[in-house]
Structures are given as C-alpha cells and as structure tokens.
C-alpha cells in the first residue's frame with residue numbers, strides 16, 4: 140500500500156530557516172534557585188558531595204598511577220586513567236536532574252558519571268530495607284542515616300574495586316574503569332569506543348518509550364565523539380518522523396575542547412558550537428542549547444528541562460556543555476604539546492567545585508567550616524574505598540568464562556506478554572502448505588517472526604525496507620499488516636545504528652529483531668556488533684542481558700560481485716559473545732529463528748538468499764529447535780561432509796552423485812556455528828575417519844578452519860586422512876559468470892574432493 144504522504148514535486152522559491160539555538164540562557168544561580176524553591180538546600184549540598192566524591196576519587200587515581208600514593212607497599216596500578224577533573228559539574232548537574240530509575244550511558248572518561256549515578260540512585264532509596272539490600276552482607280543494623288553513609292561507602296568501594304580489577308567491582312573486574320556499568324542504578328555502561336554508546340542510548344530510549352517505561356536516557360558523549368559517524372546516525376534515528384512521539388534521549392555533549400589533542404574549535408570541526416549540529420535533524424533543532432558545564436546548577440536546570448521535554452514525548456534533546464579537563468587526556472599526556480597555560484588558567488579560575496562551595500556559603504546553606512568538614516569527610520571515604528579495593532579479591536582465572544553467556548530464555552513466559560487480540564490489525568494467517576506440507580524458506584522466516592511477535596509483544600522487527608515492502612527478499616512480508624508500524628518499521632540506512640539500537644533496546648527489556656539486508660553490510664556495523672552487542676554482557680560482569688537478534692543474508696551467484704556476495708560469517712564467529720546461526724532448510728529456519736528470539740543472548744542469524752526460494756516441510760505449529768545442536772542429514776560410512784547454509788544443499792547433491800559411484804557420504808549440518816555442536820561432529824568423523832568441510836567463504840581465516848581444527852583435536856586417532864576444506868578462492872567475489880562459478884564451491888568440486896579423501 141502506498142504511504143500516507145505523497146511526496147510531490149513542489150519547487151517554489153523559498154528559504155530553509157532554522158530556529159535560533161540558545162547559548163547560556165540560564166541567568167540564575169544557586170541563590171535564585173533556592174529562593175524560588177526550585178532547589179532545596181539539601182539538593183545543593185548533595186551536589187557538592189557528589190562533585191567532591193568525583194574529584195577526590197580522580198585525584199587518588201592520579202596519585203596511585205604516579206606512585207605518589209601507595210595503598211599497600213607492593214601495590215602496582217594498571218589500567219587506563221582518563222580523569223574528569225574539571226568536568227564534575229556536567230556529571231553531577233546532569234545526573235542530579237534525572238530520576239534514579241532513569242538511565243545513563245557514559246564514556247571512557249566516565250568515573251564521574253558512574254559515581255554520580257550510583258550516588259543519586261542511593262539518594263533515591265527511601266527505605267532502610269532498600270539500603271540494606273544494596274549493602275548486602277556488611278549491613279550494620281542502624282538508622283537510615285548510618286545505613287545511607289555505609290551505602291555510600293560501599294558504592295565508592297565497588298567503583299574503586301572495578302578500577303582495580305577486583306571481583307567485588309561493579310563489573311567483577313571484567314570491565315575496569317573504561318567499561319564500568321552499574322545496572323542496578325540504571326548505568327548502562329561506559330564505553331571505550333569513542334561515540335560507541337550513541338546508538339545504544341537511542342535504542343534504550345526507543346525501548347523505554349515502546350515499553351511504556353516513562354524513563355529517559357541521559358547519554359554523556361565527548362566533543363570528539365560527535366564527529367564519529369555513529370553520532371550522525373543516532374541523532375537521525377532519534378528524530379525520525381515515523382515515531383509517534385520523540386525518543387526520550389538527552390545527548391549531553393561534554394565539550395572539554397579537545398578529543399585527545401585535536402581541538403574542536405578551529406581545528407577538527409567547522410563550527411564553534413556543537414549544539415549547531417541539532418539543526419540538521421529535525422525542525423526544532425533537537426531543542427539544542429549551549430550551556431555552561433562549569434556550573435552544576437546551570438547543567439541541572441537545563442537537563443531538568445530536557446528531561447521534562449522527553450517525558451512529554453518531545454525528545455530528543457541535544458545539549459552542549461562547555462567544560463574543560465584539567466589533566467591530560469590520560470596520565471601519560473602533560474598537555475604541553477597542544478595547549479597553553481593561559482587557557483588552562485582561565486578554565487581553572489571558574490572551577491565548578493570552588494563555584495558551588497562559594498555559593499553554598501554565600502547563600503547561607505553551609506558555613507566555611509562546614510564546607511571544610513565535608514571536604515575532609517569525602518577524602519576519608521575515598522581513602523577508605525581505595526584501601527578496601529586494594530584488599531578486595533582478585534578474580535579467579537578458573538572463572539574466566541563466567542558472564543559470557545546467560546543460560547536463560549523467554550521460554551516460560553506464558554501469556555504474560557502475549558499481544559492482545561485488539562492490538563492486531565489483521566488476521567494471523569499461515570502460508571498454504573503444498574501436499575507434502577512444504578512452504579518456502581522465506582515464508583518460514585515470516586511465520587517464525589509472526590508467531591514470536593504474537594507470543595511476546597516485546598518483539599519488534601525493523602531494518603531497511605522491511606515494513607511495507609516486506610524486505611529485499613520478502614521475508615518480512617505481511618507482518619506490518621498484522622502488527623502495525625509500531626512493531627514493524629523501516630529503519631534509516633544506518634546499519635551501525637540498526638545494530639546499536641537493538642543492543643540498547645534489548646538492555647532495557649525489549650526483544651528486537653533487526654535486519655541487515657546483506658551480510659556484506661555488517662562491516663558497516665562492526666563496532667556496534669563486535670564491540671557493543673557482543674561484549675556488553677561479559678564486560679559488564681555478566682549483568683547485562685541482550686536478547687537481540689540480528690537477521691542477515693548471504694547471497695552470491697547472481698553477478699552482484701564484491702560487495703553483495705560475500706559469506707562473512709567468520710567476522711561474527713570471531714567475536715566472543717555472539718551466537719551465530721546459519722540454517723539451510725525451511726523447517727530449521729523457523730524453529731531456530733524462534734529459539735534465537737527467545738534466547739537471552741545476542742544472536743546473529745544468517746539466512747541464505749538461495750534458500751529463500753527452496754521449499755521444505757514446516758509444521759504449522761509452535762516449535763523451536765535448540766541452538767547448538769547439529770543435524771545428521773544423511774548417513775554414510777566413507778566420509779563426513781560438514782556443510783552449512785546454502786553449501787549444505789550442494790553437499791547433499793554431491794552425496795547423491797557419489798552414492799551412484801558407491802561412496803557413502805555422511806552429510807552433517809551444524810546449523811548453529813556458535814555454539815558449535817562438536818560432539819555430533821566428532822562422533823560422525825570418528826565413525827567415518829574422513830572429514831570434508833564445505834563453505835562459501837574464502838579459505839583464509841574461514842569458520843571451516845575452526846571446524847577442521849576441532850575435528851583434528853577431537854578425532855586425531857580416528858582420522859585416516861587429513862581434514863580438507865572446500866572453500867571459495869581468496870579473492871573478493873568476482874562479477875563475471877565464469878569467475879563467480881569458479882569461486883563458489885560447486886557440486887562437482889565437492890564430489891571431487893570427497894573422491895580424493897576416499898582415494899578413488
């Protein structure tokens with residue numbers, strides 16, 4: 140059906156105008172906020188505490204790294220040290236203006252964000268029981284105040300313990316300072332890939348909105364990060380007209396003037412204010428505004444307004460906070476190579492902590508002596524936290540795999556999330572089976588999606604052209620008519636953001652199924668797929684759950700050449716943390732896709748364009764096939780051929796040919812590459828004594844090499860001849876038919892290699 144809006148050729152002379160972008164409009168100060176009742180005195184004092192905690196924490200890290208402070212005589216500091224001294228006003232001003240149950244995403248310079256998020260989460264705990272639950276075993280009996288003090292100490296302890304790589308750290312020492320996350324407090328993770336969290340923040344916000352959670356996502360990003368492609372994709376993603384309401388995300392750019400050493404103004408961008416970027420994405424400039432990051436009260440005020448806009452369905456918001464990092468990019472940088480003393484002094488003269496201290500005294504909230512006491516108390520807490528963390532437990536090397544996979548699924552959810560009948564826009568229909576009960580593979584894909592969307596309203600499908608058009612290969616046809624645009628929608632051509640938003644949405648409770656049209660385009664997504672989706676669980680100490688499925692396709696054989704014909708499965712099998720599935724048959728694709736959607740781990744689900752038009756028997760019922768279980772398709776005694784995806788069909792044809800010659804081939808389909816069912820493979824190869832692996836990818840570094848290696852390890856004594864692989868040539872897929880034919884393993888090539896193996 141054509142879209143609601145016709146785009147007609149209207150060529151009237153006119154001008155494109157942008158509303159002005161405000162700069163530094165906040166004219167208030169602590170006094171005005173206190174006297175107008177917009178800020179309570181305790182809130183202002185809490186801001187001082189949180190900023191002191193960050194500054195003291197960072198100064199301690201600096202001293203440990205420099206060897207000036209040795210918590211224990213044999214102590215040696217390892218790990219990155221990106222300190223945010225000077226930027227405390229943005230972390231605290233921002234986090235104090237959102238709710239404890241709202242989310243943040245953070246950066247490599249994220250100790251401050253993490254300290255602030257946990258600090259304000261604790262302030263939001265109103266009962267003693269909640270505090271005791273957080274403190275855990277060490278909880279002293281006591282009144283609310285002493286429990287709150289103890290909880291703050293535990294928070295600082297666990298933050299420092301993560302920096303030092305300890306089991307008691309928030310991520311059990313798997314992430315460290317650059318990847319600290321704190322899920323109980325809504326901290327979705329720091330990110331050592333500059334800009335890496337942009338899409339996750341947009342996805343988490345999209346998830347919050349679609350799940351009706353009334354939460355906002357405050358995404359801290361650096362000035363350098365705004366120049367990365369993913370920033371552009373995420374801004375556009377969050378501003379899409381097709382979303383019925385604005386996505387509740389606040390991008391808070393902490394413009395500390397430099398990337399590592401590249402200067403924002405006058406060097407690596409063409410603009411003076413990064414807020415200007417908002418003008419390209421929607422008609423309200425993303426409500427962009429420039430604020431002072433050196434004034435926590437100003438940041439609090441602006442983020443408060445931004446959060447209110449987001450909650451009213453008017454997000455996203457882009458805020459640029461001008462700020463400065465006093466120290467080098469890391470502690471091996473003394474800044475002299477690229478910035479002047481004059482510049483440094485100018486910023487240090489408007490220090491955010493000095494500023495709030497003076498304001499608190501000036502407006503009668505604290506006396507000078509009380510300020511000094513508070514500073515001393517915070518130094519003591521940080522010193523305690525450091526000693527505690529140094530003495531905490533080193534992770535046991537035997538637990539190195541802990542936290543990689545989650546063993547839960549959504550299998551037992553019953554009817555809790557079932558899509559209500561009245562939300563269905565069309566009838567649930569099944570594809571008509573032929574007399575043998577067969578349907579096309581692509582219809583099996585859409586049936587799996589339909590059943591899972593019906594069973595669980597947290598399942599949404601999106602990707603390029605998957606809505607009205609039904610996807611480039613028709614595998615999602617019919618879904619939008621039943622589930623509507625809220626759950627089946629076209630994505631912008633932003634592959635990285637497609638994967639990144641799926642990761643973010645899954646971390647807040649959605650079960651997205653996103654499509655990347657051709658596996659060739661997965662290369663556009665590699666940070667989001669390989670560094671974010673794959674790693675977020677392990678790196679965050681096994682605490683994040685990412686039930687996202689990325690469906691994609693392999694093609695070839697149509698003259699589409701180098702960028703639309705590759706078989707890049709090894710790119711995703713290489714990164715620990717992703718399950719990878721590659722079914723060949725219609726019956727398998729349905730059962731495995733349903734299992735992938737129910738799995739609580741991220742899954743890359745590889746369909747094959749040639750298989751889409753193959754028919755197979757597919758039960759018209761709810762069934763799943765467990766991931767990680769191979770299938771012996773044809774039994775034989777002379778050799779085992781292991782093949783997956785489309786190559787399985789060719790291997791089966793080869794087996795037919797060979798049977799006529801009296802060679803009995805056992806054909807085995809792993810179906811799932813990660814996890815690989817080594818037991819079934821080893822049992823077969825031990826029986827036949829010969830193994831051939833067939834795959835469409837080029838030889839070097841292919842997944843078949845991994846299978847071959849596992850076979851040699853497990854079946855060495857039973858092997859009569861070396862394991863062989865039939866693969867594509869080590870060239871990009873060529874276009875010309877004779878070249879492409881030579882490149883993709885043929886039935887004849889497979890048969891010939893089996894003859895070699897059996898010595899005929």
Ligand SMILES: Cc1ncc(C[n+]2csc(CCOP(=O)(O)OP(=O)(O)O)c2C)c(N)n1
Pocket residue numbers: 246247248331332333334360361362363364365395397398399468
């Ligand atoms: C994708 C990527 N490119 C480069 C780096 C190396 N690097 C780490 S931090 C950084 C500067 C980031 O600048 P900005 O976003 O302004 O954050 P800031 O360090 O100023 O807080 C660079 C280049 C990285 N970690 N990730």
Ligand SMILES: [Mg+2]
Pocket residue numbers: 361362363393394395396397398399
């Ligand atoms: Mg910067």
